Amino acid sequence: MKTSIKLTTIKSIAASACIIWATANFNTVFAATSVQATVNGMVCAFCAQGIEKSLMKMPATKAVFVDLKKKIVAVEAKDGQTLDGKQISAEIKDAGYDVVKLETVALSVDDIKAAMKTKK
């Protein structure tokens, strides 16, 4: 009887572990990827709107976030698609602003937005 209960418990733990492992791997495989640019000269709502609009036209773009105070433009890629950092940089430059830093981060735009809000 005790052996049966132990076996059931072990099976439950193993099943839970499998679920956790699978979830973790799923999140790793499908983790959101964003390109985060630090932009000089972006000081007004109209600037932000122009940049947002041009970046949203890119086929791989899922979402865009702009933080004027921290000079950040974040672009999130659609699932399974890759963002072209050079193209993002060119779009921002073409809109009239200077990109001083560009990095790829494993975060969604919502994550970046939440992090910026926390920092304020």
Added chain:
Amino acid sequence: MKRSFAALALAVTAAVHAGPMGFNGSTMAMGDFSPNWKEAWVNRAVTPRDAFGAGGLQMRSDDKRLTRNLSELTYTRLVHRINGEHSQANFWFVGGAGQLTGNDFGGSKTMLAPGVSADYETTRFYASASARLYRAQGINHDFVSARTGFSFYEVDYDETQPWLIVEARRMRGLSEKMEITPMLRLIHNRYFVEFGVNNMKQGRFNFMYIF
């Protein structure tokens, strides 16, 4: 007579202060309304640095005896931009050409109005200056203005930001008065509105909207 031309020039120049063009591919609508002039115009940014527009303007002199109407085509060029770490400075050229009519002369006159302006802004501070020539046959009214202001606090770009803006403007040879207008400006991501009362106790309302 002189006052009416002052009103004309002030109205045409007002939109320059508001930022003369939007981002590439955008259409910007602007308006400037007060008892002595009513103006509306629209322009289309065909590149990040060039915009073409058209506008209409009705104005009258302070004594309400003279009226003027101007229909104008404009070209706006962002000549140079300097992007700072927390600031932006712009140098603009605005050229206008149109037909001027009035109730004290027959027919219409062709008016040419080339001008330059410069602005500097951060997320909390704004300053600009502009100069524009207004020339037609027998008419010469050069105009200068300056604006400065600050925002009360910073906001995210999709929130409404209030500013206090003070404008001073004057037209050579038309009036010895310097018009000074303090205005409350509210900017949201697609529009701004300004309203205030000048030192002649006239109300004023401006707006700008980007499509």
